[in-house]
Structure formats: structure tokens, C-alpha cells
Amino acid sequence: MKQKIGVAIAGLIVGLVAVCLGVFGNPANMALCIACFIRDTAGALGLHQAEAVQYIRPEIIGIVLGAFIIGLLKKDHAPKGGSSPFTRFVLGICVMVGALIFLGCPLRMVLRMAGGDLNAVIGLVGFIGGILTGIVFLNRGFSLKRSYEQPASEGAGLPVVNLLLLVLVIAAPAFVLFSGSGPGSLHAPLLLSLAGGLIVGGAAQRSRLCFIGGVRDAVLFKDFHMLMPFAVILVTVLIGNLITGKFAVGFADQPIAHTEWIWNILGLYLVGFGSVLLGGCPLRQLVLAGSGNSDSGVTVWGFFVGAAICHNFGLASSGAGVTPNGRIAFAICAALVFLIAVFNTKKLSQKQGVSP
Amino acid sequence: MTYLATFHTHFGAMRFLKQCLKESISAKMMPVPRELSASCGVCVRLESVCAPSVPEHEDMERCYIMTSNGAYVPLGG
Numbered sequence: 001m002k003q004k005i006g007v008a009i010a011g012l013i014v015g016l017v018a019v020c021l022g023v024f025g026n027p028a029n030m031a032l033c034i035a036c037f038i039r040d041t042a043g044a045l046g047l048h049q050a051e052a053v054q055y056i057r058p059e060i061i062g063i064v065l066g067a068f069i070i071g072l073l074k075k076d077h078a079p080k081g082g083s084s085p086f087t088r089f090v091l092g093i094c095v096m097v098g099a100l101i102f103l104g105c106p107l108r109m110v111l112r113m114a115g116g117d118l119n120a121v122i123g124l125v126g127f128i129g130g131i132l133t134g135i136v137f138l139n140r141g142f143s144l145k146r147s148y149e150q151p152a153s154e155g156a157g158l159p160v161v162n163l164l165l166l167v168l169v170i171a172a173p174a175f176v177l178f179s180g181s182g183p184g185s186l187h188a189p190l191l192l193s194l195a196g197g198l199i200v201g202g203a204a205q206r207s208r209l210c211f212i213g214g215v216r217d218a219v220l221f222k223d224f225h226m227l228m229p230f231a232v233i234l235v236t237v238l239i240g241n242l243i244t245g246k247f248a249v250g251f252a253d254q255p256i257a258h259t260e261w262i263w264n265i266l267g268l269y270l271v272g273f274g275s276v277l278l279g280g281c282p283l284r285q286l287v288l289a290g291s292g293n294s295d296s297g298v299t300v301w302g303f304f305v306g307a308a309i310c311h312n313f314g315l316a317s318s319g320a321g322v323t324p325n326g327r328i329a330f331a332i333c334a335a336l337v338f339l340i341a342v343f344n345t346k347k348l349s350q351k352q353g354v355s356p
Numbered sequence: 357m358t359y360l361a362t363f364h365t366h367f368g369a370m371r372f373l374k375q376c377l378k379e380s381i382s383a384k385m386m387p388v389p390r391e392l393s394a395s396c397g398v399c400v401r402l403e404s405v406c407a408p409s410v411p412e413h414e415d416m417e418r419c420y421i422m423t424s425n426g427a428y429v430p431l432g433g
Contacts, residue, residue: 003390076394138366146364146415205394213396217387220398226387279366280396291394346367 004225010207011229015236017196018111021059023244024188028255029115031237032059032200033108034282035099036256038300039307039316040184041165044177047304048311052182056169058190060286061162062197067205067290068159069198076205079155081294084144087340088295091274092302093309094333095282098270100307100316101326102126103257105282106211106275109268110230112257114237116249119257119264126265130272131215137341138220142277144344147295155292158300166194183256205291210284212275256319263322266330274337277344357406358422359431362388362399368415369398376402392420392428 014032022031030036036053043054071077099105102123104112109127112120134142168176169190179185187193203209207229214226241247251259258264275281278299280288285303288296310316315329363369369385376383383402388395401422420428 006390071394078394139370141367141370143365143367146368208390208394208396210396213387221386223387284396288395293395 004228007207007209007225008228008232010203010209011232012236013203014107014200014209014229015233015240017200018233018237019240019244021188021193021196022240022246024192025186026188026193027183027186028246029112029117030104030108030183030256031111032196033104033111034060034063034286035096035105035303035307036103036108036183038096038282038303039100039311040179042304042307043179043184043311044169046175046177047308050311050316051177051184052179053184053311054177054179055184055187056165056176057187058166058169058193059197059200061166061169062194062199063201063204063283063286064158064162064290065166066198066201066203067287068156068201070202070205071291074206077155077292079150079152079292079294080147081150081154081297083147083295084344085295085298087144087344088278088299089302089305090336091278091340092285092299093306094337095271095274095278096303096306097310097315097326097329097333098267098274099282100267100310101322101330102264102267102271103317106268106271107233107281107283110211110233111237112254114234114247115241115254116247117254117257118249118251119254119259119261122261123264123268126267126269127211127272128215129265130269130274131212131276132219133269133273134212134276134341135216135219137345138216138276140345141347142341142345144277144279147293150292150294154294157294158289158297201287201290204283204287208284209287211281212272212284213280215272216276258317258319258321260317260321263317263327263330266334267317270330270334270337273334273341277337277341358401358403360389360392360399360401360420360422360428362392362417362420363397363415364417365415366398369400372416373400376400389428 018031037057217223
């Protein structure tokens with residue numbers, strides 16, 4: 001019961017932070033999105049040249065550092081890694097491609113649903129389908145092999161990088177690119193965004209909040225408690241949107257969204273499938289990286305590179321819809337994820353004893 | 357006695373569970389309790405007269421014995 005209350009409170013916290021950031025300037029239905037915010041940060045660092053989506057998002061910095069700080073305080077910080085890092089890097093790229101075809105990570109999917117965007121409801125079908133596909137492989141023996149204890153420097157890698165990003169967003173030197181218009185130009189005040197990220201990172205670290213884990217536990221173990229944050233975020237943001245007048249039901253004219261339903265399904269299918277193989281959704285990867293998991297740190301770099309590839313090669317969707325290159329990229333990434341799943345699945349029948 | 361074994365991988369937990377069931381040991385897989393780990397892995401809870409043999413399972417991270425008040429005490433200190 002204590003655990004159920006804990007995850008419900010974490011969901012409430014994330015929902016309230018999202019409402020708050022939306023009110024204070026973050027883009028509509030995009031108050032918190034791991035994929036979009038990593039994409040914006042990649043753009044600010046010059047990894048891509050899409051002028052409308054360039055800003056070092058303090059929320060990302062806050063989430064990593066929040067998980068790092070709470071992990072140290074609660075003695076949960078455990079540097080470890082070495083579990084197929086390159087494969088995870090590739091999966092990170094593929095997940096980002098899927099997310100930018102749909103236009104959002106699973107967290108943004110929930111925020112879009114709470115804003116009345118029915119395209120996200122359609123996308124949810126693909127997300128669950130992707131998770132179920134991943135679970136089939138888990139049940140057949142999929143594994144990226146175990147991780148090992150690492151030196152403290154490995155576990156501190158991504159938090160240190162995020163401290164440097166914090167310096168850059170505060171100092172704003174000329175070589176850092178900030179959007180003058182478009183979604184990248186819309187943001188809450190820096191300190192508020194950073195505080196929001198720190199709170200979300202801390203809450204997600206303590207509760208193990210994960211959009212993949214919730215469905216996985218429900219399907220595999222009939223344990224539904226990790227689905228609770230999903231519902232609490234949805235309801236909290238829905239109420240917030242109703243109060244602030246930001247709720248509009250429909251498919252057309254939704255903020256930073258397209259109506260190509262098949263690609264909304266396929267994009268999130270790729271996100272769900274890839275994330276199950278990675279062991280967690282993009283938010284969870286950030287939190288794990290902050291908690292010392294260098295495999296998740298490598299995955300986050302995969303997200304950055306994936307975002308850069310998407311905007312440099314015209315793969316990312318826009319309000320106008322999915323691009324031809326995006327469709328080809330989906331096919332390549334889906335094939336890659338499937339092959340990774342197949343080649344990392346081994347038989348469960350290896351003989352070993354249990355009793356001493 | 358009730359034991360709880362945590363694993364480095366989902367695969368390791370599944371293989372262990374399969375072997376438990378083959379040896380007619382009552383066991384089930386479940387998410388790792390939050391008090392034992394910040395990770396979101398899976399564990400195997402089993403009823404056995406003696407502790408499972410840890411060295412034979414390279415994927416096993418740790419084994420705990422569950423006390424009557426619901427606490428988990430690690431085996432081997």
C-alpha cells in the first residue's frame with residue numbers, strides 16, 4: 001500500500017509540475033517531453049540546424065541532477081554499466097526516431113491526451129503494441145546481458161555533463177543556439193524549469209516511475225500499481241488544462257501534432273518496442289543515468305544523436321505530417337530493433353540447478 | 357521458508373524460475389520490491405526448505421530471506 005501511495009504521489013507531482021511549466025511558458029501540450037527537450041538541447045549545441053527547436057532545456061538537466069542528488073541522499077546511487085552499451089546506443093537512436101515521428105515521448109503522449117489531442121489516444125495503441133512485442137521477446141529469453149559495478153566516475157558521467165549544460169544555459173555564450181521563434185523559443189523561466197526538473201527527477205527516482213514498466217508489470221505479473229502514475233498524471237493535467245482553458249478535444253489543429261494516424265501508431269510502436277528492450281522509457285533512462293547507470297547514460301547519448309539525425313536528414317514530423325524520409329527511417333529502425341531483439345534472444349533451457 | 361532472489365537480468369530470473377518449477381519448488385516472478393532496489397528489475401519469490409544455491413546462478417544478484425514481519429534479510433551478510 002505504501003508503494004502504491006508513493007507512485008500515486010509521484011504521478012501527482014509530475015502532473016502538477018507539467019501544469020505549472022505549461023502555465024509559465026512551455027509549449028502547449030509539451031510542458032514536459034523527454035524526446036522534444038533532448039532534441040531542443042541537441043539543437044542548441046549545434047548538433048542539428050533546425051532553428052525552431054534549439055534551447056538547452058533546464059528540465060532535462062533537472063531530471064538527471066534530481067535523480068543524482070536523491071540517489072546520493074538515499075544511498076541509492078550505484079555506478080554500474082557494461083550491458084551491451086553499443087546496442088543500447090543504437091536502440092536509443094531508434095527510440096528517438098519513433099518519438100519524433102509521433103512527435104513526443106510517452107510522457108508527452110499522456111500530456112497530449114490530457115489536452116484533448118485524440119491523435120495521442122490513437123498513438124497509445126501503437127505504444128502498447130510495441131510494449132507487447134517487446135514482452136514477447138522478454139518471455140522468449142531476450143537479454144542485453146548483465147551490468148557490472150563501475151568506478152564512481154562512470155556513474156557521475158551524465159550528471160557532470162548536465163552540470164556543464166547548466167553553466168551553458170545560464171552563461172548563454174554565442175556558440176549556443178537559442179530559437180527566436182517556434183517551440184524552442186517557448187519556455188518557462190530558467191529557474192522554474194530547473195526546479196521542475198529537479199522535483200520530477202527526484203520523484204521519479206524514488207517511485208521508479210516508468211511508462212514501460214507499468215504496462216510490463218500489468219501484463220507479466222498482473223501488478224497494476226505502476227500504471228497508477230500514468231492515470232494520475234493524465235487526470236491532474238486534464239484538470240489543469242480545464243482550469244487554464246487549454247483543453248480542446250479533436251484530431252485537427254492540435255499543438256505540435258499531426259493527424260496521420262497510422263504514423264502516430266507506428267512511431268509509438270517503435271518507442272514502446274525499443275524501450276522494453278532498453279528496460280525503460282526515455283524518462284526512466286534519464287533517471288537511471290542520474291542514478292549511476294552508465295548504460296542508460298549511453299542510451300541518452302543515443303537519444304541526442306537520434307534527435308540530430310532526425311533533424312539533419314529530415315526525418316522528424318511536423319504539424320504538416322510525416323516526411324518521406326521519416327517513413328524510410330521508420331522501416332530501417334523497426335528492422336534494426338527487431339534484429340536486435342532476435343539476435344539477443346537465447347533459449348531458456350540451459351541446464352542449471354536450484355537446490356544446493 | 358520464503359526466499360527472494362534478485363537478478364542482474366530478466367533472462368536470469370526467468371531461467372531460475374523455470375528451474376524452480378521443474379524441481380517442484382513453489383516460486384513466482386515479480387517486480388523487485390522498492391526497498392531492495394532502485395532498479396526496475398524482476399525477482400523470484402520462492403518457498404523452500406533450504407536456501408537456493410547462489411553460486412550456481414551467475415545472473416543471481418542477491419538472495420534474501422523473508423522474515424515473518426515482511427522484512428528482507430540478505431543471505432550471507
